[in-house]
Amino acid sequence: MAIPKPMPRWTDDLITGDRVIDTHHQALFKIVKRLALATQIGRSAAQLDGALKFLHGYARAHFDVEDARMVALAFPYIETHRAAHRAFLNRVEELIAAAAARSDHEALAAETAAFAVDWFNRHVRLVDMPLIEFIRGARTS
Ligand SMILES: [Fe+2]
Numbered sequence: 001m002a003i004p005k006p007m008p009r010w011t012d013d014l015i016t017g018d019r020v021i022d023t024h025h026q027a028l029f030k031i032v033k034r035l036a037l038a039t040q041i042g043r044s045a046a047q048l049d050g051a052l053k054f055l056h057g058y059a060r061a062h063f064d065v066e067d068a069r070m071v072a073l074a075f076p077y078i079e080t081h082r083a084a085h086r087a088f089l090n091r092v093e094e095l096i097a098a099a100a101a102r103s104d105h106e107a108l109a110a111e112t113a114a115f116a117v118d119w120f121n122r123h124v125r126l127v128d129m130p131l132i133e134f135i136r137g138a139r140t141s
Pocket residue numbers: 021025062066124128
């Protein structure tokens with residue numbers, strides 16, 4: 001079984017300094033890593049469906065936390081950030097539908113892992129970090 005690339009990898013430069021958000025991000029990377037590793041041992045439709053729904057639920061709960069902070073602090077880029085979160089959830093919903101319709105579950109799990117790792121790497125670095133810096137600035141001002 002081919003190992004999906006890129007394998008999810010948490011690196012400390014992704015630490016935002018916000019304990020709740022960092023805990024969520026690290027948990028999300030673990031969820032994605034489990035999904036990626038599962039591609040090496042094969043996965044039934046029901047298992048893949050369950051993993052995708054768990055990812056969707058955890059990500060939505062995390063996005064709700066970030067949303068509450070953005071609202072509380074009147075973060076100026078709230079709509080852009082919300083749209084990025086919505087796009088992620090939409091894509092996971094598409095993957096859930098694909099898991100029901102397709103029979104190549106191992107390939108689909110690998111696609112999911114590659115998409116989710118890439119998304120979180122980019123989102124945390126490029127979209128979450130400015131929010132964290134805004135939160136830090138609000139705390140010290
Ligand atoms: Fe985040």
